[in-house]
Amino acid sequence: MAATDRTALALFVVIALLAFALGIHFARKNAPESSAPVEGMLWPSPPRLEAFMLDGADGKPLTEEVLAGKWTLLFFGFTHCPDVCPTTLSTLREVTSLLKDSPEFAKNGQVLFVSVDPARDAPADLAQYVGHFDRSFRAATAPPARLAALTSQLGILHTRVKLGSGEDYTVDHTASVLLIGPGLERLAVFSAPHAAPDLAARIRQIIEFLQD
Amino acid sequence: MKMAPILLPLLLAGSLAEACEGLVVERQWIREAPPGARVMAGYAELRNEASSLLVINGVESPGYFEHTMIHETQLVEGRARMAPRETLEIAQAATLSLAPGGLHLMLMQPVSDLALGAEIPLTLQCGESRTEVRFLVRASAP
Numbered sequence: 001m002a003a004t005d006r007t008a009l010a011l012f013v014v015i016a017l018l019a020f021a022l023g024i025h026f027a028r029k030n031a032p033e034s035s036a037p038v039e040g041m042l043w044p045s046p047p048r049l050e051a052f053m054l055d056g057a058d059g060k061p062l063t064e065e066v067l068a069g070k071w072t073l074l075f076f077g078f079t080h081c082p083d084v085c086p087t088t089l090s091t092l093r094e095v096t097s098l099l100k101d102s103p104e105f106a107k108n109g110q111v112l113f114v115s116v117d118p119a120r121d122a123p124a125d126l127a128q129y130v131g132h133f134d135r136s137f138r139a140a141t142a143p144p145a146r147l148a149a150l151t152s153q154l155g156i157l158h159t160r161v162k163l164g165s166g167e168d169y170t171v172d173h174t175a176s177v178l179l180i181g182p183g184l185e186r187l188a189v190f191s192a193p194h195a196a197p198d199l200a201a202r203i204r205q206i207i208e209f210l211q212d
Numbered sequence: 213m214k215m216a217p218i219l220l221p222l223l224l225a226g227s228l229a230e231a232c233e234g235l236v237v238e239r240q241w242i243r244e245a246p247p248g249a250r251v252m253a254g255y256a257e258l259r260n261e262a263s264s265l266l267v268i269n270g271v272e273s274p275g276y277f278e279h280t281m282i283h284e285t286q287l288v289e290g291r292a293r294m295a296p297r298e299t300l301e302i303a304q305a306a307t308l309s310l311a312p313g314g315l316h317l318m319l320m321q322p323v324s325d326l327a328l329g330a331e332i333p334l335t336l337q338c339g340e341s342r343t344e345v346r347f348l349v350r351a352s353a354p
Contacts, residue, residue: 079246082253082319083285084292086243087312090352125248132246157291163281168320175292191290193313 046185052150054114054140057127062112062140064184071109071207072180076156078117078171079129084192088177089113089133094196095203096134102204104211108182115141116151116158117171154178154186179203181210232338234262234304237345239354242319243312244328252277252326254317254334254347255310260302268300270337271317278321280334285313294318311353 049064056062073092077085092111099105113130115121118141121129126139141147151158158173175192177199187206190199240256260266271280282297300315302308310316317334326332331346348354 079249080251082251082283083294083312083316086245086253090243128248129246161294163296170294172291172293174290175287176290189290192287192292 046181046187049150049180049184049186050153052153053146054142054150055123057123057130057139059123062138066138067112067180067184069108069182070180071105071182071203073109073111073203074114074154074178074180075111075176076114076116076151076158076173077175078115078173079121079125080117080170084175085113086133088175088192088194089130089137091194091196091199092137092177093134095200096136098196098200099203102207104207105203111137113137113139114147114150115139116147116156116173117141118143118147179206230341232266232268232336232341232343234260234264234266235268235302235336235338235343236261237336237343240334240345240347241350241354242326242332242347244326244349244351245322247325249325250321252319252322253312254319255312255353256317256345256347257307257309258300258302258336259307260304263304265304266302266338268302268336268338269298271334272337273319273332273334276323276326276332276334277319278323280320281318282315283318284315287313 049067051064054062056066073095075085075088075092077088079085089111096105096109096111099109102109111130111134113126115126121141123139123141126141130137130139142150150156156174158171160169161172162169177190177192177194178186179188179190181187187210188202190202236259238257238259240254242252242254245252254271258268268282271282273280282300284295284297286293286295297315300308308315319334326349328349328351330349332349333344334347335342335344
């Protein structure tokens with residue numbers, strides 16, 4: 001190869017490599033900053049909650065309209081639950097406290113506890129129950145058919161299990177906390193066990209990500 | 213009056229059941245519950261300082277709870293299940309933890325609403341022996 005050809009080739013290779021390197025650099029720089037990894041499940045095109053009607057602890061019907069425009073932390077349980085439900089509601093109280101520094105959640109966040117044991121949990125009982133954890137927490141329940149309209153959409157399972165030989169029973173139930181967005185989007189499912197700082201951080205990330 | 217000297221020792225013997233050998237209970241607490249709650253949970257660290265297996269096979273709190281049981285929360289595929297446990301076995305020098313989301317004492321039908329800070333006696337049974345421990349009602353773990 002002639003000397004000039006070799007030089008030209010070398011120059012070409014150097015420029016090509018440089019262009020390649022620069023291209024990569026700018027591509028990475030301009031790529032949308034992928035949000036910090038959010039664990040739990042964040043659906044890319046989240047399905048929306050369809051209409052439902054429960055009986056609110058405040059004596060009024062609680063429909064999907066109560067969730068519209070809000071970031072709702074939704075948890076299903078029952079008041080005869082000694083361990084999981086009080087623990088989770090305690091954790092959610094801590095979570096809402098930690099999220100006071102998220103202006104969006106502080107303004108539009110809410111917690112909703114739904115009892116899957118309407119036979120023992122009347123709406124009025126629920127007011128007293130959740131009120132113990134936080135006065136602002138909402139609660140509701142409904143007879144089996146209307147309750148199923150919500151639980152089946154969300155894949156929430158619940159079964160009565162007898163305790164001993166008498167009438168007493170406990171309820172095995174899905175212990176996840178769900179995050180529903182302002183447009184009724186089913187945004188995330190957080191499986192138990194829950195740690196408040198971790199849950200708050202993830203919720204904050206999701207809200208920030210979606211608000212961009 | 214002749215009966216008194218005989219009755220008295222008998223009565224005392226009944227209340228002086230031996231304590232569960234080797235059992236040390238620490239960080240015991242009952243989670244404060246909403247007013248009207250029909251069931252509460254007790255948690256603790258149970259250590260066995262004896263040189264043999266320690267088996268707890270019951271719990272009671274007469275005068276405070278109508279019915280008490282040992283239970284375990286099991287999280288299976290996202291679902292919380294509650295399973296009754298007949299016994300708690302603690303190997304020598306081991307500690308068994310009763311904590312939220314796992315093993316706990318299920319305390320049913322409190323005789324009255326228990327206030328934050330109240331001290332409630334719970335008796336752990338190990339066969340013929342029993343150990344009474346005061347559990348403090350708290351909003352969160354000590």
